[in-house]
Amino acid sequence: MNNPIPTTPPSGFRDHLPDACARRARAIETISSVYRSFGFQQIATSAVEDLAVLLGKGGGENEKLIFKIMKRGEKLDAAKAAGEELADAGLRFDLTLPLARFYAKHGSTLPHPLKAFNIGPVWRAERAQKGRYREFYQCDVDVIGSEDVGAEIDVISAILAAFDALGVPGVQVVLNDRSYVYEALAHAGVPEDKRQAACVIIDKLDKVERPKIIQELSETIGSPSTAQLELTLLRNEPRRDIFTASGDLVGQKQFAKLDAVVAAVGAERARVDPSLMRGFDYYTGPVFEFRHPGFSGSIGGGGRYDHLTEKFGTRQVPACGGSIGFERLLLILEGEGAQAEAGADVCMLVFSEETRGKALEAARFLRARGVSVDVFPGSGKLKNQFKYADQKRAAWAALIGPDEAASHVIKLKNLKTGQEILKPIEEAANLFGAERANSPV
């Protein structure tokens, strides 16, 4: 068939069908409502950012993540002629960097500290694979302007409460402070120029088998240092004494903060994991990750990023934020037996074009009383219309043919039980109301 125009979205991008879409919308509403009930205020930033914002001063590893947007018109021609960069903007790859820009611009006009949340899509030009998309949602919640552990507690509590409200029980938060990792590396005698490489290996602990990690570490930093790290980083509890030994009070203070979070959230929902690093390099100390028993890897995470606003020429502002991995959340919600979405209370069939007026009048009457009414857009064969009502999962089908119109009644069919009844339309409104009151939705 001659069909040069594709009907699928680009690789890594998705369409969302009605059931999935309703689930996504409902999850976003639940998360927003929980974040709001914690006093976080919703903000939004543009999908497109200047390339200078996305690349920062250095560019670096983020550059290959960015979907770049081409200059237009004369600017594009000039750039081509001069052999310069052809793009002037790009799609945001996370919501944290835009938030830092937003705060640098608007922070002084907003409550202080700023408790903000932002829910929306981000885009990454990574290789698309099963479960990893190039367009996906993030649900960020941040406190900007507070160095107190209250910020971490607020962010983590709000995210845990959101998981609870979503009906995803058993989510735990795993905490660490990056300074512990650095201290453990020093304690194990890892030379400074090898520490970055060691961090990259350790960061893979939740994805790669432990023996393989040990082997990679041995090859990179030698067996003696690796053996030391097995006693400090690669265990379930941090060895706090390595800070005491070095007399580092900062380290003690960091542990006190982590302990405060565990106390606030509850020991059954929080634990310290000495090897936790988190990927982003803007984190400055505390980091955390949300884990679900039925899911390997994390379903959310965050940390403190006290220097990000400095990029925008703003004085140093302490900040802490976290995010729900929305696409992974949806996998869990779908895995736990996603229910088909309920349809309208009633699907109004249309006997003929002549009786459409009666059908519309009844629909208007019922809607004014809070009943949702899906009017069949055409008319014609009732068999097709009943099929439509079934496909749309309406609770009832309704019909006003010439006979019903003459007797001022409406014919109703319960699509679950098959029961048929004739009623004056005024009474029908109560029927749907009762139906809804008993429904589990």
Place this chain on the structure above:
Amino acid sequence: MNNPIPTTPPSGFRDHLPDACARRARAIETISSVYRSFGFQQIATSAVEDLAVLLGKGGGENEKLIFKIMKRGEKLDAAKAAGEELADAGLRFDLTLPLARFYAKHGSTLPHPLKAFNIGPVWRAERAQKGRYREFYQCDVDVIGSEDVGAEIDVISAILAAFDALGVPGVQVVLNDRSYVYEALAHAGVPEDKRQAACVIIDKLDKVERPKIIQELSETIGSPSTAQLELTLLRNEPRRDIFTASGDLVGQKQFAKLDAVVAAVGAERARVDPSLMRGFDYYTGPVFEFRHPGFSGSIGGGGRYDHLTEKFGTRQVPACGGSIGFERLLLILEGEGAQAEAGADVCMLVFSEETRGKALEAARFLRARGVSVDVFPGSGKLKNQFKYADQKRAAWAALIGPDEAASHVIKLKNLKTGQEILKPIEEAANLFGAERANSPV
């Protein structure tokens, strides 16, 4: 100051501050909920589409609207070397074209006819100016697979109901059928090669002064034809007899459809405007536009596009859709005295780090009872914390200092009246509940 990284979004893009963001989110929820109650199902498509989808077979005038996304890696290098197109994708510029692609891909698995809605941002590389943005939301609602006027009625009724639910009264729908414009042009003796140009001029009627339109028309198609058009197109009512004269039954049928819409919606909310064209060239007959008495230009529109899915190699499928101009809607909502957003029920102040535990415990207790609680993320000076509670527009401030903790009470201050009370925390929960029940929100 040395600050090379911009803190503003690119030209034509916007940040949304908390109050605006809350208004936008609430409007979207209202619109979604009305669309849903009419039996429309939400769908979503990707922000990024293949360039071939956006350009279609011809490209044409849409091409300059598109924010193009550059190829990446080897593909980019190869395209540069070969002097080929450097972009392979772009940001969608409307939601109708993606819907047609979506339907070509998924339509056979969905209820028939498909009643769908899609709310989301679109991007247009137009010159940014006051009130016109390069990133803006559309709220589309469509019926695909029905050629009956029931589709137009459904779409238009849902949009009018959405405006009602949003508290924007007085919105009217203006209707026309493009075939009337073409017939009137033929009737006025406008030669075929001038008709397109005449349409472009007539389409500006809602933006340009009438005398200027007449003058432009005279220059393009001559005074006699223009005089004829004044009697047919440039008046308040269509001259139906021009169809009768030509014996065109199709035209009579189109008027019957428009009449059916007016009858269904009510003559006080709908009228036929013989000159209405609408911009998009994919409309095939009926077109409509939503107008608000306090706003020049339209605040929404739509029409029938019976051939759009053919682009994607699908058989011809009748379709009809409309859209709310979301950014204009927001201007109206803001113009009608936008209220500041209410904050949390209570802002929990933190006397000291030592009493944070008590504050968090109280917050947890209240939240479990449906009270929204904004905990101050830091501690320290109470004056700053009261200022924060005011900025956040909390209804009450609450404090558990050492004295209150010892007496198992919570100190509450009504931030509107200044009234202070001490209460056991169990009783406080009822207080906020009562407060909310009386609030107008």
